[in-house]
Amino acid sequence: MSDAIGETWAGTHRFHARDLVRARSVAEVQEAVRSRTGPVRALGTRHSFNDVADTAGTLVSVVDVPPEPRLSATGDVVAVGAGIRYGELAIWLEQHGRALHNMGSLPHISVAGAVATGTHGSGDRLRLLADAVRALEFVDAAGELQRVERDDPRFGGFVVGLGAYGIVTRVELAVEPSYRMRQRLHVGLDWDVLADRFDDVTAAGTSVSLFTHWGAPTVEHVLVKQRVDGSFDASVLDAVREAEAGERFDQVSWTPQDGSVGPWLERLPHFRLEETPSFGDEIQSEYFVPRAHAPAAIAAVRELAADIDPHLIITEIRTIAADDTWLGPASGRDTVAIHFTWMRHDDAVRALLPGIEAALHPFDVRPHWGKWNAFDDAGIAAAYPRLADARALYRDLDPEGVFSNAYLERLGVR
Known part of the structure; x- marks a missing residue:
C-alpha cells in the first residue's frame, strides 16, 4: 500500500506506511485506532519535508472530516475540524467578521499539522500559530475522544506535540475582529x-x-x-x-x-x-x-x-x-x-x-x-530544555507507543 500513499508535498520523502485511512468522521478516526494492527500516525496536508508524519503502520488523515467551524457566543474563539487548511478557515472567518492573529507563509497547510510542528508566521510581537490554540480534541491510544484546554498545566506539551500522543480531530483558536x-x-x-x-x-x-x-x-x-x-x-x-x-x-x-x-x-x-x-x-x-x-x-x-x-x-x-x-x-x-x-x-x-x-x-x-x-537526539535534547517533560507526557498518554515512529525515537522525543 505504501506506493499508493505517495510522497510529501514537495516529494522529499516517500511514505513507508502500510496503509492509509481517509477518515470522514471522528468515529472513523476512532475505529482506525481501535482496529489497528500496528502503530498509527496522523497525516495532514503533507507539507513536511522529512519523515515526521510517517509510520510503519497506518496513517490516518482527517483532511476529509467536515470542518464545521463554529464561533463561540462571545465571538472570540472558533472551533473547527483539525484538517481544515488555514486559507479555508480564513475565508470563513472573514465572512463572519473575524480574523486570526497570524498566519504562516502558506495558507495551504492544515491547522492541526501546522500547530503540531511549530509553524510560526512572522512578527516581532506575534507568537507562533499554536499560541492561538485554546483547546484540542484528540483520539487517544484506546480510541477514546479526549479534550485538553489551555488552563491545563501540561498544555504547552500538547500544542506542538508532533503527533506523539494521539490524532487531533478538532481545534479551538482565539480570533479577533477582522482587520x-x-x-x-x-x-x-x-x-x-x-x-x-x-x-x-x-x-x-x-x-x-x-x-x-x-x-x-x-x-x-x-x-x-x-x-x-x-x-x-x-x-x-x-x-x-x-x-x-x-x-x-x-x-x-x-x-x-x-x-x-x-x-x-x-x-x-x-x-x-x-x-x-x-x-x-x-x-x-x-x-x-x-x-x-x-x-x-x-x-x-x-x-x-x-x-x-x-x-x-x-x-x-x-x-x-x-x-x-x-x-x-x-x-x-x-x-x-x-x-x-x-x-x-x-x-x-x-x-x-x-x-x-x-x-x-x-x-x-x-x-x-x-x-x-x-x-x-543529543542535539535535540540540548536545543529544547523541556524535551524531558514532553517525553514524559507522551509516555503517560501513550505508554505503548501507538503514535510513536522512527523519527520521534531517533530524536529522543519517544
Missing part, C-alpha cells in the same frame, strides 16, 4: 544596516521578512506587512528603494506587494490559496536562534555563502515572539528564524546541513521539526 493590511517590497538593504539596526528593520511592520542569497552584495528584498490600525516606524527603510512593478515577486502566486490595502487573509500569507505554494520542487530547512544573537548568527552563515548559494533558491529571515510551548521554535525566547529553500540537490544539501548547524551552534540553535536537518 486590513498593506504589504510593500523593498530592494537592496545594506548588510551593515541590518547588522547595526536589526531591531529597527524588523519593527518596520507587523511582519517583516528578509529574502536574499548569502553572497549577495545587499539583502536583496525586504517584505513589510503592516496592519492599517497599527503604528510603525519604518524610517530605517527610507534609503532602501521600493520595488517597482517588474521587480516584485510573482504576482500570480504571491499576495500583493504594491502597498494596496486589503483584508488580512490576502496580505498576511506570502502565497495565494488558489495557487501552487512556494516553488514546489524544493527542499526546506529552517533554524531558530535567540533574537539577541541574530546579527552574529547571520554573519556566521554569510561566511558559508560560497558553499550555500549554488544550491539555494532563496533564504528568508524573520522574527517570532517568545511563547510557553515546550517544543516550539520560540519556546522561552524571542527568536529569529533563518530559512533555506533549496534546489532539489539532495546529496549536496545533506552535505551542507552539518556545516550550517556547526556555524549556528554557538548561538543555541534549534531546528524546524518538519524540515531537513542533521540533528541527533
Whole structure:
C-alpha cells in the first residue's frame, strides 16, 4: 500500500506506511485506532519535508472530516475540524467578521499539522500559530475522544506535540475582529544596516521578512506587512528603494506587494490559496536562534555563502515572539528564524546541513521539526530544555507507543 500513499508535498520523502485511512468522521478516526494492527500516525496536508508524519503502520488523515467551524457566543474563539487548511478557515472567518492573529507563509497547510510542528508566521510581537490554540480534541491510544484546554498545566506539551500522543480531530483558536493590511517590497538593504539596526528593520511592520542569497552584495528584498490600525516606524527603510512593478515577486502566486490595502487573509500569507505554494520542487530547512544573537548568527552563515548559494533558491529571515510551548521554535525566547529553500540537490544539501548547524551552534540553535536537518537526539535534547517533560507526557498518554515512529525515537522525543 505504501506506493499508493505517495510522497510529501514537495516529494522529499516517500511514505513507508502500510496503509492509509481517509477518515470522514471522528468515529472513523476512532475505529482506525481501535482496529489497528500496528502503530498509527496522523497525516495532514503533507507539507513536511522529512519523515515526521510517517509510520510503519497506518496513517490516518482527517483532511476529509467536515470542518464545521463554529464561533463561540462571545465571538472570540472558533472551533473547527483539525484538517481544515488555514486559507479555508480564513475565508470563513472573514465572512463572519473575524480574523486570526497570524498566519504562516502558506495558507495551504492544515491547522492541526501546522500547530503540531511549530509553524510560526512572522512578527516581532506575534507568537507562533499554536499560541492561538485554546483547546484540542484528540483520539487517544484506546480510541477514546479526549479534550485538553489551555488552563491545563501540561498544555504547552500538547500544542506542538508532533503527533506523539494521539490524532487531533478538532481545534479551538482565539480570533479577533477582522482587520486590513498593506504589504510593500523593498530592494537592496545594506548588510551593515541590518547588522547595526536589526531591531529597527524588523519593527518596520507587523511582519517583516528578509529574502536574499548569502553572497549577495545587499539583502536583496525586504517584505513589510503592516496592519492599517497599527503604528510603525519604518524610517530605517527610507534609503532602501521600493520595488517597482517588474521587480516584485510573482504576482500570480504571491499576495500583493504594491502597498494596496486589503483584508488580512490576502496580505498576511506570502502565497495565494488558489495557487501552487512556494516553488514546489524544493527542499526546506529552517533554524531558530535567540533574537539577541541574530546579527552574529547571520554573519556566521554569510561566511558559508560560497558553499550555500549554488544550491539555494532563496533564504528568508524573520522574527517570532517568545511563547510557553515546550517544543516550539520560540519556546522561552524571542527568536529569529533563518530559512533555506533549496534546489532539489539532495546529496549536496545533506552535505551542507552539518556545516550550517556547526556555524549556528554557538548561538543555541534549534531546528524546524518538519524540515531537513542533521540533528541527533543529543542535539535535540540540548536545543529544547523541556524535551524531558514532553517525553514524559507522551509516555503517560501513550505508554505503548501507538503514535510513536522512527523519527520521534531517533530524536529522543519517544
